[in-house]
Amino acid sequence: MLAIDLAGKRAFVAGVADDGGFGFAIAKALAEAGASVCVGTWPPAMNIFLNLLERGKMDESLALSDGRKLSFERIYPLDAAFDVLEDAPAEIRENKRYKERGDFSIAGVVKALQADFGERPVDIVVHSLANGPEVKKPLIETSRSGYLAAVSVSAYSMVSLVRQFGPLMRPGGSFLSLTFMASERVVPGYGGGMSSAKAALESDTRTLAYEAGRRYGVRVNTISAGPWASRAASAIGFIHMMIRYSRANAAMPREVQAPEVGNTAAFLSSPLAAAITGTTVYVDNGYHAMGMAVDPTALETGLVRET
Numbered sequence: 001m002l003a004i005d006l007a008g009k010r011a012f013v014a015g016v017a018d019d020g021g022f023g024f025a026i027a028k029a030l031a032e033a034g035a036s037v038c039v040g041t042w043p044p045a046m047n048i049f050l051n052l053l054e055r056g057k058m059d060e061s062l063a064l065s066d067g068r069k070l071s072f073e074r075i076y077p078l079d080a081a082f083d084v085l086e087d088a089p090a091e092i093r094e095n096k097r098y099k100e101r102g103d104f105s106i107a108g109v110v111k112a113l114q115a116d117f118g119e120r121p122v123d124i125v126v127h128s129l130a131n132g133p134e135v136k137k138p139l140i141e142t143s144r145s146g147y148l149a150a151v152s153v154s155a156y157s158m159v160s161l162v163r164q165f166g167p168l169m170r171p172g173g174s175f176l177s178l179t180f181m182a183s184e185r186v187v188p189g190y191g192g193g194m195s196s197a198k199a200a201l202e203s204d205t206r207t208l209a210y211e212a213g214r215r216y217g218v219r220v221n222t223i224s225a226g227p228w229a230s231r232a233a234s235a236i237g238f239i240h241m242m243i244r245y246s247r248a249n250a251a252m253p254r255e256v257q258a259p260e261v262g263n264t265a266a267f268l269s270s271p272l273a274a275a276i277t278g279t280t281v282y283v284d285n286g287y288h289a290m291g292m293a294v295d296p297t298a299l300e301t302g303l304v305r306e307t
């Protein structure tokens with residue numbers, strides 16, 4: 001039987017702070033396939049996340065199909081805006097949600113992983129985080145600092161992750177990120193430079209695949225996911241409209257489910273995908289392939305049929 005077998009592998013998933021997003025679904029799928037999973041959590045969201053876990057509020061979502069329970073091997077504080085702790089301004093370092101957390105930079109996570117598990121502790125790294133402080137503003141109204149903040153956290157952080165985690169990866173290692181089709185087609189409302197950040201992330205996936213492939217023998221891919229009402233997506237404000245639109249107009253008229261993204265991530269992170277790198281993989285029910293929306297008025301005329 002051909003199965004995704006990640007037994008003996010360790011994954012680090014950056015961007016998990018509840019059980020509602022793609023990062024959680026990916027962590028769960030990797031665990032289903034046998035990997036041990038460490039996560040990186042944004043310090044401002046860490047207390048709530050730890051509380052939910054401790055109080056058993058996530059037990060249902062943590063249940064694995066064979067009766068085991070997903071248990072994160074480590075939960076590291078991570079603010080992906082900072083490559084090294086010295087880059088964080090004093091007001092962040094002294095903020096009460098950061099102060100107790102030690103080194104929350106990308107370099108800090110690298111050091112902690114090596115201290116906990118040795119020189120080359122990781123096989124799989126997943127980047128499942130994004131932030132655009134001005135996401136609700138159209139691009140044309142986005143400030144320079146808002147735009148640069150979106151690109152810094154949502155795209156440059158992947159460059160930094162690959163550079164800093166590359167030397168930690170065991171042979172056959174895999175990097176993966178999450179992108180959205182607003183990088184290549186207009187999605188009104190996905191503003192603040194987030195569309196630009198996703199375009200950068202996808203372009204960088206190709207260049208990083210080449211550079212890190214030659215340097216570290218690892219693969220780099222990105223999943224372009226259809227809309228899903230995670231906490232981050234719900235904050236944009238019109239996610240349910242996007243889901244409805246995508247369901248109506250995708251090649252397969254159904255909603256994308258987070259576990260489908262998780263399963264694709266597990267496959268891409270596994271030896272089964274050994275020859276796949278530098279690629280954007282769509283998990284969107286084929287929405288990206290469509291050239292024209294299904295227009296209800298055209299359907300009414302009878303000149304156009306749904307299939």
Ligand SMILES: NC(=O)c1ccc[n+]([C@@H]2O[C@H](COP(=O)([O-])OP(=O)(O)OC[C@H]3O[C@@H](n4cnc5c(N)ncnc54)[C@H](O)[C@@H]3O)[C@@H](O)[C@H]2O)c1
Binds near residue numbers: 081226
């Ligand atoms: N939900 C969708 O419709 C959708 C579609 C396509 C792609 N994506 C992408 O999927 C990825 C995961 O997002 P999600 O929608 O599952 O939401 P989510 O809320 O589960 O994940 C976003 C995570 O990013 C974290 N984060 C924000 N700023 C951070 C920082 N500076 N450092 C570290 N972590 C930070 C948040 O705490 C959160 O845990 C993102 O890259 C997103 O753009 C989402």
